Amino acid sequence: MTDQQLRRYLQQAGRYLDCSREDRSRFAQQIRTAAAEIEREQPGAAWEDCLRVLGTPQQAAQEYMRAFSPDSVSRYKKQRRLRRCASAAATGAVIAVLLALACYWWFMREYTVVEVQARFAASVFGWILS
Amino acid sequence: MSISSKPTNVQRSGTINGMRENMKKATTEMLVLFLLKQRSMYAYEMIREMARLSDGVFQFNTLYLAIYRLQGHGYVAENEKVITENNRTRVYFSITEEGLVYLQEITKEYRLITNTIDKMLQLDGAIYEEDAL
Numbered sequence: 001m002t003d004q005q006l007r008r009y010l011q012q013a014g015r016y017l018d019c020s021r022e023d024r025s026r027f028a029q030q031i032r033t034a035a036a037e038i039e040r041e042q043p044g045a046a047w048e049d050c051l052r053v054l055g056t057p058q059q060a061a062q063e064y065m066r067a068f069s070p071d072s073v074s075r076y077k078k079q080r081r082l083r084r085c086a087s088a089a090a091t092g093a094v095i096a097v098l099l100a101l102a103c104y105w106w107f108m109r110e111y112t113v114v115e116v117q118a119r120f121a122a123s124v125f126g127w128i129l130s
Numbered sequence: 131m132s133i134s135s136k137p138t139n140v141q142r143s144g145t146i147n148g149m150r151e152n153m154k155k156a157t158t159e160m161l162v163l164f165l166l167k168q169r170s171m172y173a174y175e176m177i178r179e180m181a182r183l184s185d186g187v188f189q190f191n192t193l194y195l196a197i198y199r200l201q202g203h204g205y206v207a208e209n210e211k212v213i214t215e216n217n218r219t220r221v222y223f224s225i226t227e228e229g230l231v232y233l234q235e236i237t238k239e240y241r242l243i244t245n246t247i248d249k250m251l252q253l254d255g256a257i258y259e260e261d262a263l
Contacts, residue, residue: 034173034194040218041174053177055191063192066155067199 001050006035009057016061018073018080027064154188158196160240161188163205163233166225170209173197173223197223205229 010028017024031054038050054060065073165176173194181189190196200206201223209224225233 030195030198037172037174037194037220052189052191053174054194059192060195063155063195064199067202 001035001039001045001047005047006032009054009060013057013061016058016065018065018076019068020076023068027061030064031060154190157240158190158193159200159205160233160236161190162193162196162200163225163229164237166206166223167230167233170222170224172220175220176223200229203228203232205232 010031013027013031014024017027019027034054035050038045038053042049055063161180162176165171165179171179176197177190177193180193197206201208205226205228206223207226209222212220212222214220
């Protein structure tokens with residue numbers, strides 16, 4: 001099996017893991033260890049043969065999640081939902097501020113130029129008179 | 131009953147595949163501990179022995195993760211690391227004292243459940259004969 005196949009496997013399994021980053025990392029480590037042993041025991045084994053031993057990404061993730069209580073899983077899902085909402089709200093706020101700034105610049109740009117010219121002209125004229 | 135060795139994503143209730151997967155899940159830990167009670171083994175060897183001893187009926191995938199989970203619970207421990215003639219490192223697992231106690235408990239529970247189900251299935255067609263009369 002190749003690194004790319006293993007990476008894709010872990011990426012697909014990750015969709016079914018409802019746990020913290022640390023636990024996901026532990027899962028990845030266990031899969032890599034298992035894959036390394038399969039490679040040692042069956043050098044050059046086809047990817048399909050490895051899947052027979054490892055299980056599909058979904059099966060592996062579900063087997064791993066059996067170690068977690070339903071309470072901890074629902075707690076993690078709730079925290080993830082809150083984090084996603086907060087992230088979406090923050091992104092929306094930043095976009096809104098940028099849009100507001102862009103609109104302000106668009107409508108006020110003409111007035112700004114005239115004002116500078118008038119001030120400059122007035123200050124030069126005033127200096128000449130003095 | 132034969133259990134397919136082909137990996138499948140179908141685990142819906144109401145399907146034979148779903149039932150197979152659930153039964154495999156329910157018995158994996160018991161069978162791993164049972165094997166390790168016989169002697170220390172490395173993980174790949176367990177998979178091979180499981181298939182051999184069951185005449186190909188049981189071909190568990192995800193056994194590695196079950197082993198690591200049992201290790202996390204303290205029922206299984208790394209016994210030794212052996213470097214083979216091909217320069218491969220094999221990590222042998224063995225069952226712990228806690229694992230032996232747990233195995234005894236779950237085997238007892240397994241026998242209770244399966245005997246009860248067998249008893250019920252033997253009454254097929256005869257349970258409500260008196261009502262019919």
